[in-house]
Structures are given as C-alpha cells and as structure tokens.
Amino acid sequence: MPELPEVETVRRGLMSLVAGSKVSQVEVSYPKMIIGASDEFKQRLTGQTLERIDRRGKFLLLRFSNEWTVISHLRMEGKYFVRQVDAPVEKHTHVIFTLADGRQLRYNDVRKFGRMQLVQTGSEQTVKSLAKLGPEPTAAEFSFATFYEQLQKKKKAIKPALLDQNLVVGIGNIYADEILWLSKVHPATPCNQLTSKQAQAIHDNTIEELSKAVEAGGTTIRSYTDAFEQTGSFQFALHAYGQTGKPCPRCQTPIEKIVLAQRGTHFCPHCQQVK
DNA sequence: AAGACTGTTCAAAT
DNA sequence: TATTTGAACAGTCT
Numbered sequence: 001m002p003e004l005p006e007v008e009t010v011r012r013g014l015m016s017l018v019a020g021s022k023v024s025q026v027e028v029s030y031p032k033m034i035i036g037a038s039d040e041f042k043q044r045l046t047g048q049t050l051e052r053i054d055r056r057g058k059f060l061l062l063r064f065s066n067e068w069t070v071i072s073h074l075r076m077e078g079k080y081f082v083r084q085v086d087a088p089v090e091k092h093t094h095v096i097f098t099l100a101d102g103r104q105l106r107y108n109d110v111r112k113f114g115r116m117q118l119v120q121t122g123s124e125q126t127v128k129s130l131a132k133l134g135p136e137p138t139a140a141e142f143s144f145a146t147f148y149e150q151l152q153k154k155k156k157a158i159k160p161a162l163l164d165q166n167l168v169v170g171i172g173n174i175y176a177d178e179i180l181w182l183s184k185v186h187p188a189t190p191c192n193q194l195t196s197k198q199a200q201a202i203h204d205n206t207i208e209e210l211s212k213a214v215e216a217g218g219t220t221i222r223s224y225t226d227a228f229e230q231t232g233s234f235q236f237a238l239h240a241y242g243q244t245g246k247p248c249p250r251c252q253t254p255i256e257k258i259v260l261a262q263r264g265t266h267f268c269p270h271c272q273q274v275k
Numbered sequence: 276a277a278g279a280c281t282g283t284t285c286a287a288a289t
Numbered sequence: 290t291a292t293t294t295g296a297a298c299a300g301t302c303t
Contacts, residue, residue: 002281058282075282077300092300111299113282129283156293163282172281221281262295264279 002074004137004170005213007058009232010080014053014060014105017082022049022100023064030094033109035117044068044118045097050105056124057133057169067121071130072107078114081106134168137210142168148199151191158194158202159187160261170210174219174241177266179205181240181248186274187258187265195275212237240266 026042028034034041045064054061062070072078081090083104089096095107095116107114117127125131135141147168154161161167162176171179180187183201185194194202213219218232221242235242239249243266244257253270 006281073283075298076280077282109299110301111280113298115283154292160293165283174281219281261293263282 002058002076002078003172003175003213003219004058004210005175005216005234006218006232007060007074007170008055008214009218010074011053011055011060014062014080018050018099018103018105019052020049021103021105023047023097024100025096025098027096027098028094029096030112033094033107033112033114033116035115041070041116041118045070050097056130057136057165058172059130061124063121069119069121069124071117071119071124071127073115074109075111075113075115077111078107078109081108129165132166134166137168137170137206139207142203142207144200144203147203148196151194151199154191156191157188157260158185158191159263159265161191162202162206163261163263168206171206173263174221174238175206175209175213177241178239179209180272181267182209184271186272187260187267189274193275240268242266 023045026045028038028042031038044066045068049065051063051065054063058073060072062072083106085098085102085104089106090108092110093106093108094112097105099105119127135143150167151161159176159180162171162179163173179202182205183198185198185202213234216232216234216237219234220231221235240255243255245254247253248255248268248271251268251270253268255266256269258265
C-alpha cells in the first residue's frame with residue numbers, strides 16, 4: 001500500500017483508531033520482520049501506551065510512552081489491521097499488538113518485505129536509511145534550488161532519481177510516472193539534461209500531486225478490504241500509470257510502457273519526448 | 276506458466 | 290571513491 005499518500009492515510013487511520021491505547025501483549029511470528037532482537041522488541045513495548053503515530057517519508061513512527069519508537073516501513077505490501085481479539089487472524093499476519101481494550105493491532109504483509117525497528121525516541125537519526133532521507137515534498141521543506149543543483153550532478157534517468165528517497169521523500173513508482181506525465185518529461189531523460197523549466201515543473205508537480213493524493217486518501221491499486229483504511233480514490237485520477245494502450249488524456253496518443261531501472265514505466269510518447 | 280508487482284538494500288560493475 | 294545497475298527479498302495473481 002505504500003507511497004507517501006498511502007502511508008499518510010494509514011498514519012491518520014492509526015491515529016484515530018489506536019492512539020492512546022495501552023499494549024498488553026506483543027507477538028512476533030516472523031522474527032525477520034524485526035530488525036534487532038525480537039525479544040527486546042516485545043519486552044520494551046509490552047505494557048506501554050502507543051501515544052501517537054508520526055511519519056517521515058514512507059516510514060511510520062509509532063511513539064510509545066517509555067520514549068521508545070517503532071520505525072515501521074510497509075515496503076510493497078505491508079498493512080495494519082485493527083480487529084477484536086477473538087476475530088480470526090488473517091493469513092500473513094506477522095506482528096500482533098494486543099491492546100488492553102480487547103482489540104489487536106495486526107501487521108500483515110503478504111510478501112514479508114516490510115520491516116520494524118525499535119529505537120529510542122529522538123535517536124532516529126542513528127538509523128542510516130532515515131538519516132539520509134531528503135526533504136518532505138512540501139513547499140516549506142522542498143527547495144527547488146537544492147533539487148535542481150542535485151539533478152545537475154546526476155547522469156542517471158530522472159525516473160529512478162525521483163524514486164531515490166535521498167533527493168525528496170515519498171515518491172514511488174505510481175506517482176513518479178504521474179509526475180513526469182504532468183511535467184511532460186520523458187522518464188529516461190538524464191537528470192543533467194533537464195532544463196530548469198522542466199525541473200521546476202517536476203518540483204511543483206511533486207508537491208501538488210502528492211498533496212492531492214493525500215486528500216483523496218491515497219491510491220488503491222490492488223483492491224483489498226480492510227477495517228478502517230477506507231480504500232483510496234486517487235486511482236481514478238491516474239493519467240499514465242497502468243494506462244498502457246489507453247489514449248493520453250492530453251493528446252490521445254496511446255500510453256506506452258517500458259522498463260526503466262527494473263520498474264514498469266508508463267508515459268506518453270508524444271507529450272513526453274526527450275529533448 | 277513465466278512474468279509482473281505500490282520498495283529498498285546490497286553487491287558488482289563502471 | 291562515487292555513481293549506477295542489477296539481483297535479491299517472498300508470495301500471489303494473471
């Protein structure tokens with residue numbers, strides 16, 4: 001479920017459902033999911049209150065009352081469910097936080113790519129992948145000047161550059177294609193060949209598109225039912241991603257699909273030409 | 276039934 | 290040394 005808008009939607013759902021809940025038991029059925037010792041993970045969190053949930057990029061930060069934080073990354077398919085204790089446990093559930101009020105917060109992940117790591121609140125920067133993260137994609141944080149400077153130093157294609165969380169956080173495969181379609185830039189364009197106008201369009205569309213997607217509750221690609229995460233509606237606003245063969249909404253040319261940096265990449269061969 | 280898949284990391288190549 | 294490419298992770302679905 002996870003690009004920034006989806007992770008933010010999950011964060012909001014968790015805030016409204018489980019923030020303030022006391023954890024009475026922690027079970028880990030797939031220890032590889034936890035970076036570090038799962039015994040310590042269980043011990044430190046049992047009896048604590050989950051005070052609030054923050055987000056940094058695509059990482060969720062579960063804040064506990066004893067000043068420990070669970071850094072949770074959903075990767076490709078991670079999901080959180082809230083269920084009554086007696087409800088049957090869904091297949092692919094790997095971590096269960098039993099709450100004192102008779103509910104459970106369950107982490108479910110078909111492909112087991114997601115990870116959780118326990119750190120002391122305030123020392124998140126000791127986690128490498130967190131320390132290196134670029135700015136949040138907001139007007140306040142995401143500086144065009146810095147972005148353009150970094151692009152000029154790179155020879156690789158713009159699409160994989162957008163997926164690199166060190167430039168700006170939150171973009172994944174879907175929004176990368178959408179942002180480039182909106183910006184009329186070919187996904188294979190080398191970063192250092194982008195004009196400042198093109199870079200500006202990419203910068204502005206990144207901020208705009210991600211915030212719109214957050215408002216829409218994210219994009220639901222693989223349909224699934226779930227307790228609280230009302231499925232998002234942004235998939236109805238997609239122009240390029242998953243639209244292979246369909247007419248480009250701007251010029252009617254069929255959308256093409258290629259593979260770039262190991263990822264399916266959708267673009268309009270008429271609107272998005274390498275200059 | 277081989278290939279695709281919303282993401283990241285690590286090793287190998289350049 | 291730094292950047293870039295490609296495999297790997299694991300399971301389901303088409």
